Amino acid sequence: MLPVEYLRPGVEPDDLPALFPLLRARDALNAFTALFRGTDEDVLVRLLVLREIGQRGEQPLWSPQELRSHFAYLEETKLQTVLHRLRDTDLLVYNAESALYQIGPYGRMALSSLSVLLRFSEEEGGEIGYITSQVAASQSLGKVAHEDLQHLLSRLNELEDEFNRAVLSGSEVRIRRAEKKLGSVLMWVEKGTQIMKVIAADPELDEVTHRVAQRIGQVQSRMLRMSSIFQRTLNQLERQKVHLGQSGLSTSDIHAWLRLLNTNQLCGLLGDAVSFPAQLGCLLGDVALDVAEYELVDRLRVEAETATLPPPQEAPSAEAIPMTAEDLSRLHNFLDELAGVMEPLPLEQAIPAVDFATSSYRLSLAALLGDPESGALDGGVADLARLPVALKLTGGTVKVGAFEIDTMSEGAMVEKKKKRKPVVDAESITAGETVSAAPA
Incomplete structure (x- = not known):
């Protein structure tokens, strides 16, 4: 069980799903731990003895005399220590009845894994081959x-990112190095593509694994196209090379030669190539002025500005908020004018005043005369609705020619005889063709 000192307070090892497979394989992990625990020399000797014992397939059983004879190049005490260590961890099994040694189950698995690991470690790009072989083995089973x-x-995403960054760098050396690495893994990518096709076509595959297999296939397809991308980028770099006269040398040749030199040789090549201090005659005056202005003025101004927030304040109460009184002067003026209407007053005389906006406002108020809903309220509009005056329209139009009004509906304000809710046409007033019209 995982010691609690590795966990945060309140976290139980049983609550970690990722820990369960490791605990279930504790015996196998203990075997590997015993095999690789200790100094590098101890580990190498154990692996050497275990591999030599496991390589005799025809006669897998070893007597102690055969072991001493086979490992005669090892010191006797050290050999016995290694044999006891392997036997105590079940990597090596000793049969007391026959007095013979043989490789244990976990020892066989360790040797098989080690054999595959050593074989792929000798190849460039072997890590992608090793992982692909594991996937192929799982699929075949x-x-x-x-x-x-x-x-x-x-791993495929890591390689794709590495190749893309090599192309973006624009470095010929880096691109060629990435192209070489791509060539070493291309065979495994192609094999992986075939495996992914078989895996993705499996109808019994669960959805999560099928989705991962699809993503692997997509990355592999993009990597197969990287060869053409490398070649196209290298062709562009080739066109940008500078050749030194008729010597046949280019800037790439010079770069390759410089990379072969050590630090002292590079410093010796400098000689008088660099003069100190640097000459400023190549600088443009306006550019230097802009830079100086930023460094001496703008940068200091930004640093001197305070970016602190103001201190907190209480929100003002509703009574403290200033309220602007509504201007009802036009309503009151119109109300006073209509209060004295005793005889019919034509609309072209009662409505127009000041300008078109004021006249439209007065006509909209006139539509409320006798409105019972407006009269039931309080205020100036209610007073207007309760006036004993009615609005009558004839349906025709009349020429005005004043107060920015060209024509308006024909009608009159009359003393109200009975209750009636007037109806006003929405197009009762039309604006004149000019901004202001002369009086008729």
Whole structure:
């Protein structure tokens, strides 16, 4: 069980789903721990003895005399120590009845994993081959390991990012190095593509694993196109090379030669090539002035500005908020004029005043005369609605020619005889063709 000192307070090891597979494989992990624990020399000797014992397939059983004879180049005490260590961890099994040694189950698995690891470690790009082989083995056994697919997807994404950054760098050396690395992994990418096609076509594959397999196939397809991208970028760089006269040398040749020199040789090449202090005659005056103005003025101004927030204040109460009184002077003026109407007053005389906006406002107020809903309220509009005056329209139009009004509806203000709700046409007033019209 994982010691609690590795966990935060309140976290239980049983609550960690990722820990369960490791605990279930504790025996196998203990075998690997015993195999690789200690100094580098101890680990190498254990691996050496275990591999030598495991390589005799025809006769897998070893007697102690055969072991001493086979490992005669090892010191006797050290050999016995290694054999006891392997036997105590079940990597090596000793049969007391026959007095013979043989490789244990976990020892076989360790040797098999080590054999694959050593074989791929000798190849460039072997890590992608190793992971691909694990996926292929899982697929051939009929059970694709989701963890192996995630490892493969992660490594492919790392390689794709590395290749893309090489192209963006514009460095010929870096692009050629990436192109060489792509060539070493291209065979495994192609094999991985074939494996992914088989995996993705499996109808019994779960949705999560199928989605990961699809993403792997997409990354592999993009990597297969990287060769053409490298070649196109290198062709562009080739066109940008500078050749030194008729010597056949280019800037790429000079770069390659300079990379072969050490630091002292590079410093010796400088000689008088650099003069100190640098001459400023190449600088443009206006550019230097802009830079100086920023450094001496703008930068200091920004640093001197205070960016602190003002101190907190209480929100003002509703009574303290100033209220602007509504201007109802036009309503009151119109109300006073209509209060004295005793005889019919034509609309072209009662409505127009000041300008078109004021006249439109007065006509809209006139539409409220006798309105019972408006009369039930309080205020100036209610007083207007309760006036004993009615608005009558004839349906025709009359020429005005004043107060920015060209024509308006024909009608009159009359003393109200009975209650009636007037109806006003929405187009009762039309604005004149000019901004201001002369009086008729």
